[in-house]
Amino acid sequence: MAEGVVEFPVADEDLLNSEASALPDSPAIYVSQLTKTYGQTPALSGLSMSVPRGEVFGFLGPNGAGKTTLVKMLLGLARPTSGESMVLGSPAGSLDARRQVGYLPELFRYQGWLTAREVLALHCRLAQLERSAWPDAIRGALATVGLAYRADDRVSGFSKGMQQRLGLGVALLGSPQLVLLDEPTSALDPVGRHDVREIVRRLRDQGVAVFLNSHLLSEVEQVCDRAAVVDHGRVIATGRLAELLGRPQVRVRCTGLGAEARGELSTFGKILDDEGWLTVSAIDPSRVPDLIAAIVAAGGRIYAVDPGQQTLEERFLQLIGDS
Amino acid sequence: MAIWVIASLTWRELVRRKLVLALLALTGIVIGVTGWGFSRVPSLHLAGHPLTQGEIHTAAAQLLLLVMFMFSFVLALTCAFLAAPAVAGELESGVAQSLLSRPLRRRDLLLGRWLGLSLPIAIYTAVSVALEFALVDWTTGYWPRLAIASGAALLVEGLILLTFTLALSTRISAITAGVISVIAFGTMWLGGVAGAFGQVFHNAAITNVGVATHFLLPTDGLWHAAVYAMEPSSFAGEASRGLGSTFASATGPTVAYLVWVAVWMVVVLGLALWSFEYREA
Numbered sequence: 275m276a277e278g279v280v281e282f283p284v285a286d287e288d289l290l291n292s293e294a295s296a297l298p299d300s301p302a303i304y305v306s307q308l309t310k311t312y313g314q315t316p317a318l319s320g321l322s323m324s325v326p327r328g329e330v331f332g333f334l335g336p337n338g339a340g341k342t343t344l345v346k347m348l349l350g351l352a353r354p355t356s357g358e359s360m361v362l363g364s365p366a367g368s369l370d371a372r373r374q375v376g377y378l379p380e381l382f383r384y385q386g387w388l389t390a391r392e393v394l395a396l397h398c399r400l401a402q403l404e405r406s407a408w409p410d411a412i413r414g415a416l417a418t419v420g421l422a423y424r425a426d427d428r429v430s431g432f433s434k435g436m437q438q439r440l441g442l443g444v445a446l447l448g449s450p451q452l453v454l455l456d457e458p459t460s461a462l463d464p465v466g467r468h469d470v471r472e473i474v475r476r477l478r479d480q481g482v483a484v485f486l487n488s489h490l491l492s493e494v495e496q497v498c499d500r501a502a503v504v505d506h507g508r509v510i511a512t513g514r515l516a517e518l519l520g521r522p523q524v525r526v527r528c529t530g531l532g533a534e535a536r537g538e539l540s541t542f543g544k545i546l547d548d549e550g551w552l553t554v555s556a557i558d559p560s561r562v563p564d565l566i567a568a569i570v571a572a573g574g575r576i577y578a579v580d581p582g583q584q585t586l587e588e589r590f591l592q593l594i595g596d597s
Numbered sequence: 598m599a600i601w602v603i604a605s606l607t608w609r610e611l612v613r614r615k616l617v618l619a620l621l622a623l624t625g626i627v628i629g630v631t632g633w634g635f636s637r638v639p640s641l642h643l644a645g646h647p648l649t650q651g652e653i654h655t656a657a658a659q660l661l662l663l664v665m666f667m668f669s670f671v672l673a674l675t676c677a678f679l680a681a682p683a684v685a686g687e688l689e690s691g692v693a694q695s696l697l698s699r700p701l702r703r704r705d706l707l708l709g710r711w712l713g714l715s716l717p718i719a720i721y722t723a724v725s726v727a728l729e730f731a732l733v734d735w736t737t738g739y740w741p742r743l744a745i746a747s748g749a750a751l752l753v754e755g756l757i758l759l760t761f762t763l764a765l766s767t768r769i770s771a772i773t774a775g776v777i778s779v780i781a782f783g784t785m786w787l788g789g790v791a792g793a794f795g796q797v798f799h800n801a802a803i804t805n806v807g808v809a810t811h812f813l814l815p816t817d818g819l820w821h822a823a824v825y826a827m828e829p830s831s832f833a834g835e836a837s838r839g840l841g842s843t844f845a846s847a848t849g850p851t852v853a854y855l856v857w858v859a860v861w862m863v864v865v866l867g868l869a870l871w872s873f874e875y876r877e878a
Contacts, residue, residue, distance in 0.1 A: 346694075346877070346878070349697070349698045350697070351694055351697055351698065351877065351878040352877045352878070353875070353877065369700040369702070370700075372698060372699060372700045372701075373700045375698065377694075377695065377698040379691055379694040379695060379698070381690075381691035381694065382691065382695070383690045383691040383692045383694075383695075384692065384695065385606075385610070385692060387609075387610055387613040387614055388609075388613075396602075396606065397695075397699065399602050400599070400602065400696065400699035400700070400701050401699055401700070402700060441695070444695060
């Protein structure tokens with residue numbers, strides 16, 4: 275793990291184990307000290323991370339952080355300046371790796387003069403699927419992304435959202451072991467975004483690893499098992515989402531507590547008093563009733579209790595601000 | 598085989614984008630117009646007398662060379678316009694990303710594109726040249742002495758420019774590749790004219806400009822090979838007396854020159870493959 279990265283022991287232990295294991299158990303993605311420079315401008319600066327198989331992994335970062343550059347390198351669309359990267363146990367960009375990967379590019383464009391069905395057939399052929407499997411694969415992809423009713427229409431007549439749905443269908447062809455989704459909902463309406471979340475969850479249920487490159491933090495928060503935050507071409511935090519978000523907190527709106535009583539509450543966690551709201555962070559959720567009882571016993575009057583957690587957006591902004 | 602997948606995709610694109618229809622329609626119009634023109638030649642009079650068969654053949658040969666020069670220009674432009682966006686356009690639009698994320702070798706993509714464009718160009722050339730020659734023969738009785746060789750030279754001239762443009766397309770934008778290619782074609786033609794000019798005035802330096810351009814981008818050299826195959830022997834005789842021009846050639850291409858053309862094609866296609874291999878998508 276590079277210097278300055280927020281480390282979460284459970285996640286890293288899992289990852290180290292998976293790196294050391296035999297080829298079939300190798301991580302979906304393994305990247306070590308990857309650098310990429312465009313002229314004098316660094317896009318990746320020693321990026322290291324690992325994505326386990328069968329999980330949904332969120333890859334977060336501000337614009338220009340190097341997210342799309344990494345995805346392109348994993349597919350061999352761009353070459354690293356230095357470093358090592360493996361996809362499903364094969365060198366990133368190799369034919370073996372690409373055989374097992376589905377990809378929805380950020381810039382999703384398909385042959386406008388083909389129909390949706392023909393685009394999918396082309397990718398069936400390129401993905402080297404058995405011809406007998408094409409009809410089911412195409413029908414399944416069209417149904418999954420909700421485009422069955424436009425299957426025989428030319429792509430040039432599709433809205434951007436429909437083209438993105440088609441791109442998702444293309445990415446799902448051929449039973450991939452890893453699906454790389456680069457901003458998969460950028461052109462979709464709320465219904466489409468919901469559909470994508472359902473598709474991602476279904477992929478996870480089937481044991482497929484999903485690498486979700488997105489700046490829509492709420493989306494990542496809803497579907498991802500793990501996430502990494504990247505800034506200036508390097509990972510600044512990674513781990514299971516719950517760990518990344520930090521420990522739970524509870525906010526209590528109360529009056530009537532003296533300074534001494536507040537001091538005694540510090541046994542429950544770190545106390546922050548903010549205009550009538552008492553925030554107790556890093557509290558064990560099972561101790562919330564005890565906290566409430568302690569406040570009442572100390573003479574406090576309670577108007578509201580808001581158990582919660584730092585949102586991913588709050589955590590993201592904090593990490594980017596600190597980096 | 599991946600090359601054929603890409604080649605057939607390219608053919609389907611040419612059909613769906615109505616390029617084939619446009620070429621067929623325009624070829625039909627050109628054949629019709631030139632056919633009418635050639636049909637008038639036998640009824641022409643010179644100094645009050647009808648043309649002799651020899652004069653009809655000479656006039657038909659001159660007109661045929663003019664028509665085929667126009668055809669070679671159209672063919673060159675078609676090749677440049679087709680090849681320029683073949684790789685660059687897909688890289689710019691993002692279509693290439695989805696293709697290259699599949700287990701598809703870059704060389705297969707590029708060779709598939711080359712094949713997918715070359716075969717329709719070959720069919721278009723063969724059909725157009727055969728129709729035009731047949732029309733001239735039917736209306737005037739003139740038939741080029743090396744008809745197949747002239748068609749082949751015109752085709753290879755087009756393929757040379759197609760390969761050159763495709764190589765440029767792996768590195769620079771579609772519009773720039775197309776413009777460079779057309780300018781290069783025009784410059785080589787001018788170089789050929791300069792070479793003929795140098796021969797007339799026995800100026801070695803200017804003559805060498807023509808020779809150099811024939812090797813640098815062998816489009817004009819191949820045009821002269823086509824001219825030699827299409828012209829009557831009397832034209833070749835005049836050209837051999839130092840009166841060579843765009844429409845007359847004293848000799849046919851040497852074997853060494855044809856070998857150079859083949860080497861040129863292989864080397865430039867190889868450079869295109871190498872360039873595309875290292876191009877980021």
